[in-house]
Amino acid sequence: MEKLILRRVGMDHPDSEEMILNFGPQHPSTHGVINFIVETDGEVLKKAVPDVGYLHRSIEKIGEGVAYPGFMPYTDRVDYVAAMFANEGYALAIERLLKIDAPPRAHWLRAISGELVRIASHLVSVGTMAMDIGAFTPMLHGIRERETINDLIEELCGARLTYNYHRIGGVAFDAPNGWRDRVLKFLDHFDAFLVEFDRLISFNEIYIRRLANVAVIPGALAIDYGLVGPNLRGSGVDWDLRRDLPYGPWALPEFREKVKWSVPVGTGFMGTPGDCYDRYYIRCLEMKESSRIARQALESLPEGEVMAKVPRKIKPEAGEALGRVESARGELAYYVVCDGTEKAYRLRARTGSFTAMGIIEDISPGLMVADLVALIASLDVVAPEIDR
Amino acid sequence: MTTDGIHERLKAVFGDDVGPLSEAKMDAFALVKKERIVEVCRFLKTEPGLELEFLEDETAVDWPKRNVIEIVYHLLSYRHRHGIVLKVELDRAAPVITTVETVWKTANWFEREIYDLFGVDFTGHPDLRRLLLPDDWVGHPLRKDYQDAGGWHGISSFRENPLVELRRLDEVRRAEAAKLNPPPPPSPPPAAPPAAGPAVPPAKA
Numbered sequence: 001m002e003k004l005i006l007r008r009v010g011m012d013h014p015d016s017e018e019m020i021l022n023f024g025p026q027h028p029s030t031h032g033v034i035n036f037i038v039e040t041d042g043e044v045l046k047k048a049v050p051d052v053g054y055l056h057r058s059i060e061k062i063g064e065g066v067a068y069p070g071f072m073p074y075t076d077r078v079d080y081v082a083a084m085f086a087n088e089g090y091a092l093a094i095e096r097l098l099k100i101d102a103p104p105r106a107h108w109l110r111a112i113s114g115e116l117v118r119i120a121s122h123l124v125s126v127g128t129m130a131m132d133i134g135a136f137t138p139m140l141h142g143i144r145e146r147e148t149i150n151d152l153i154e155e156l157c158g159a160r161l162t163y164n165y166h167r168i169g170g171v172a173f174d175a176p177n178g179w180r181d182r183v184l185k186f187l188d189h190f191d192a193f194l195v196e197f198d199r200l201i202s203f204n205e206i207y208i209r210r211l212a213n214v215a216v217i218p219g220a221l222a223i224d225y226g227l228v229g230p231n232l233r234g235s236g237v238d239w240d241l242r243r244d245l246p247y248g249p250w251a252l253p254e255f256r257e258k259v260k261w262s263v264p265v266g267t268g269f270m271g272t273p274g275d276c277y278d279r280y281y282i283r284c285l286e287m288k289e290s291s292r293i294a295r296q297a298l299e300s301l302p303e304g305e306v307m308a309k310v311p312r313k314i315k316p317e318a319g320e321a322l323g324r325v326e327s328a329r330g331e332l333a334y335y336v337v338c339d340g341t342e343k344a345y346r347l348r349a350r351t352g353s354f355t356a357m358g359i360i361e362d363i364s365p366g367l368m369v370a371d372l373v374a375l376i377a378s379l380d381v382v383a384p385e386i387d388r
Numbered sequence: 389m390t391t392d393g394i395h396e397r398l399k400a401v402f403g404d405d406v407g408p409l410s411e412a413k414m415d416a417f418a419l420v421k422k423e424r425i426v427e428v429c430r431f432l433k434t435e436p437g438l439e440l441e442f443l444e445d446e447t448a449v450d451w452p453k454r455n456v457i458e459i460v461y462h463l464l465s466y467r468h469r470h471g472i473v474l475k476v477e478l479d480r481a482a483p484v485i486t487t488v489e490t491v492w493k494t495a496n497w498f499e500r501e502i503y504d505l506f507g508v509d510f511t512g513h514p515d516l517r518r519l520l521l522p523d524d525w526v527g528h529p530l531r532k533d534y535q536d537a538g539g540w541h542g543i544s545s546f547r548e549n550p551l552v553e554l555r556r557l558d559e560v561r562r563a564e565a566a567k568l569n570p571p572p573p574p575s576p577p578p579a580a581p582p583a584a585g586p587a588v589p590p591a592k593a
Contacts, residue, residue: 052519052520053518053519053520053521053522056520060505060530061529061530221493223441223466224441224492224494225493225494226442226443226493226494245469320417322444322462322473331444333462335445335447335460345449346450346530348445348447350444350445350462354497354501355494355497358493359493
């Protein structure tokens with residue numbers, strides 16, 4: 001990094017306003033502890049180079065040291081804004097290795113809790129994005145709704161942030177009495193809230209002008225840089241793992257029959273496909289779809305067990321598997337290599353934020369400093385997911 | 389197309405430089421000779437009918453017993469919804485491989501991470517620096533024989549069990565409290581109940 005700071009470009013110009021700044025690591029609009037080394041000429045960026053690793057907790061190395069079930073609480077820390085998906089991906093990878101499947105009710109609960117958490121995560125994303133642009137109120141509205149979801153998830157698994165809800169072969173707890181009705185009641189309220197939220201900020205003239213046509217990522221570039229999830233769909237690529245490579249609940253024929261939904265794709269709602277506004281508005285549309293999915297799934301929630309029969313000692317035979325889920329930040333995949341013991345030989349988490357950070361250096365030249373904030377917010381990066 | 393189909397197309401072009409598909413226990417993979425990896429990747433990305441345009445993951449696995457470091461590529465096609473896993477084996481003592489950053493841009497960060505945590509050198513990589521760890525970190529932590537140096541610039545990477553310290557503080561606090569309020573002397577044995585007879589007058593204060 002030192003070399004980079006010393007490589008001062010054009011400092012021999014007498015009129016040059018070029019400077020190199022550290023944007024972070026404690027900056028509020030970098031969404032966690034991330035540093036950007038920014039070369040600017042006045043207000044225009046020459047380059048922004050991300051410097052990550054401040055939140056590296058060596059989760060992959062820890063995974064090699066604990067037994068398979070014992071790693072579940074660590075997965076929460078991979079992505080603590082949407083920990084349910086980090087749980088689910090790990091559970092799916094180990095279930096594939098053990099060749100077991102969760103019972104239907106567990107699948108349904110996974111889908112419902114997942115969609116609730118997706119809403120909560122997107123609320124944080126769109127709320128903080130509006131705050132980064134300069135509108136404070138939407139963040140408070142988003143966080144208020146998220147609190148209700150936290151309460152509902154707390155009833156389900158006892159935790160509000162690091163859920164540790166999934167188990168290898170099912171989920172830890174069944175839904176408590178009356179939970180279904182309380183969630184349905186919240187969803188009624190939430191659908192109305194989304195309309196209000198759109199009126200509050202999504203169609204605000206200033207907000208649209210700050211985001212439309214800013215930091216455009218064309219679809220081909222998004223694929224080349226491995227963007228996933230809402231960032232990829234915002235660039236107009238019609239791909240959702242839940243539909244295209246179904247896993248867990250999404251692969252069950254009964255589930256697919258009872259739950260109907262669609263995948264929103266960015267079409268340049270207010271400007272060019274793949275601009276910051278598309279990435280923002282995709283999340284608003286996804287919240288609507290998530291609410292739809294959760295409602296239909298709750299209405300068709302089957303009875304039964306929530307845990308499959310799992311051996312007491314989890315000891316998959318030697319082999320390797322990839323467990324992928326469509327997280328709120330796109331594809332989250334665990335690559336697990338087993339050598340036939342009770343611990344993983346190698347455990348790797350491939351996350352959406354990691355690849356999203358890689359594109360910033362390429363997109364940033366020519367942006368205004370304020371647009372960099374919009375770009376970071378629109379990619380919805382979460383620092384623990386980058387560093388793991 | 390199935391993984392077998394992709395593998396057959398690969399075999400037809402690259403012959404013995406692509407190994408047989410592993411037993412399909414889980415995700416079947418094919419070993420590729422390390423000299424051909426860029427060609428193989430470019431072929432898979434651009435060949436009509438295959439078009440594996442998405443490098444889903446690139447990572448490494450350390451096998452000290454076999455003295456190799458494996459580089460694992462997970463490829464996926466959005467258009468055709470199929471995928472394949474490729475592996476390359478490198479010598480553990482001097483792991484060097486050509487970068488696939490020229491094929492997929494996303495490999496840039498994946499390879500920086502592998503360089504950081506496994507110490508694999510990617511020739512042709514435009515910006516091969518440590519990604520997660522500080523630049524002056526010693527060693528590559530995800531290697532199986534990695535020994536923690538114990539700290540970095542005076543910051544220890546070990547922590548005592550916090551309970552030990554808490555218990556010690558409890559002892560100190562207890563000792564101080566005992567110094568301030570010495571415990572009452574042991575109470576005298578209770579007096580024997582008065583025997584039947586005339587009531588004893590209360591003692592003068």
